[in-house]
Amino acid sequence: MHDRRSFFVIAMLVLGFAFLYLPILAMIIYSFNASRLVTVWDSAHSPTLAWYVELFNNSQIMDAAKLSFRIAAVNASGAVILGTLAAFALERYRKFRGRALFGLLTTAPMVLPEVITGLSLLLLFVALEQAVGWPSGRGATTITIAHMTFSMAYAIVVIQARLATVDRSLEEAAMDLGARPWKVFLVITLPLIASAIASAWVLAFILSWDDIVITSFVSGPGSTTLPQLVFSKVRLGVSPDINALATILVLIVSVAVVIAGTLMMRRDRRRMRDAQAALGATA
């Protein structure tokens, strides 16, 4: 009985992961296909790196990638600063006026359909421009503001979860010894939540780097991000240089995830060793 059940679970795991990874794998394989028809394998001329060469020579794609990178980096930094403040407010100041609304405002951007967020932000920018003349037109600035608004919510979740596990007696001890609140934060709290802030930064970067719907609403004619360019290209059908682009991005993300995973496992192992050592000492 037990064997049959674990067989079912393992089969579902294999099928589930095959479902998740086969399309990505196919995309990688087709990026080396010489044929312009993408999914028809041209065995005479493949594998080839031609699409990678074409990709790097395509100044439109390279410019869009640079713009996306810049927006994502600025967005991630801003979102993490605002997110840390908000997480601190929610976790450490339990009661303040308007807390319920604040809580709602910090979670709603995560679940709201992107078309609504995008539409509402565009209408705001248009109204602001009419009323005070800023922002004049739409472009990188409005995209960054829009991205910060929704990626901040994710940063808050990550940082708040870590803040909740920080031993408050350390902060209280520093405070009793006469350290000012901001000094306690910089010297005690910040180092303890640094890894969560780093994860939040990466998450905010990826959310911005990847966003298409909200960006389309708030971008202007002079600012085309990478997802916008990719979207307008693939709407017309499959395109071999996009496969090459996807392969490069998957590679970068995989390396990052493997590094993060190894660090995580090493930390787990160290923790386990420490716990065993502690048990040994008490015995």
Add this chain to the structure above:
Amino acid sequence: MSGPATRGARLARRIAAIRGGVGRRAVIALPYAWLAVFFLVPFLIVLKIAFSNIQLSMPPVEPVVTWTADHVLQLRLHFSNFTFVFGDRLYLAAFANSLQVAGVSTLLALLIGYPMAYGIARAPGTWRNILFLLVVLPFFTSFLLRVYAWMGLLGRSGPINALLMQLGITHAPLQLLQTDFAVYLGMVYSYLPFMVLPLYSAIEKLDLTLLEAAADLGCRPTKAFFAITLPLTKEGIFAGCLLVFIPAVGEYVIPALLGGPDTLMIGRVVWDEFFGNRDWPVASALAIVLLVVLSGFVLLLQRVQAQEGDA
């Protein structure tokens, strides 16, 4: 103990409290102000424009509040956008279809995701970490490119059609792309990690001694699963379903790339009204209705969850 020293200390503490109060206010005010300006106010503007009328200008809407030449402050609220939205079969069909596609996709993701999350949570140490990262990895790879990957696979000359023809199941390539089938597939594929992650953390937290106790008392594993594991991981199920269902209802990219021209989904309709017809008021009215529908769903789910908690 009383004396200048304690008084001094008390004074110092009070100064610190006031200073802390200013700092504290700034910590709250900065993100609060940001969200108020860039998240709350935009909604009020959407609401305002939903009651406006389309006109040829930039922005293409009639002002709701006007100061007329004969010194009258005029407030004109047009309900025509809402009567238009509710009176048109097309919009109602788009809403119904979006809810159906999102609902079925959520259910399918749950059926696939639960055994996966269970398998990951029960896997031995190192394997568990590796499998967990394998679920996270697609989440970090571009959503757009993962949807795009299916365009190649499902195409007329794609590998799925080639395989079907090789096996003799079909003689001519099937139309797989630009169908509702492709939309469901893309939805389940894209949102599966969102379902697995909360389920995983719920199953991992489960107290295993309960299952051991049940087994000791002669309960069969299957019965123990339905009597213990499933009810105790209900929170993870709710969270996962919410994380899949809500964004799926308003999804734009998947129906735009994988669906056919007649795949009606509300996210796509809002997009087309806005960019295609430049009808900002109708797009705003649709957004408001969508928001109300989704909020209703969330509240309903929360109430069901609260009742389950009481029972």
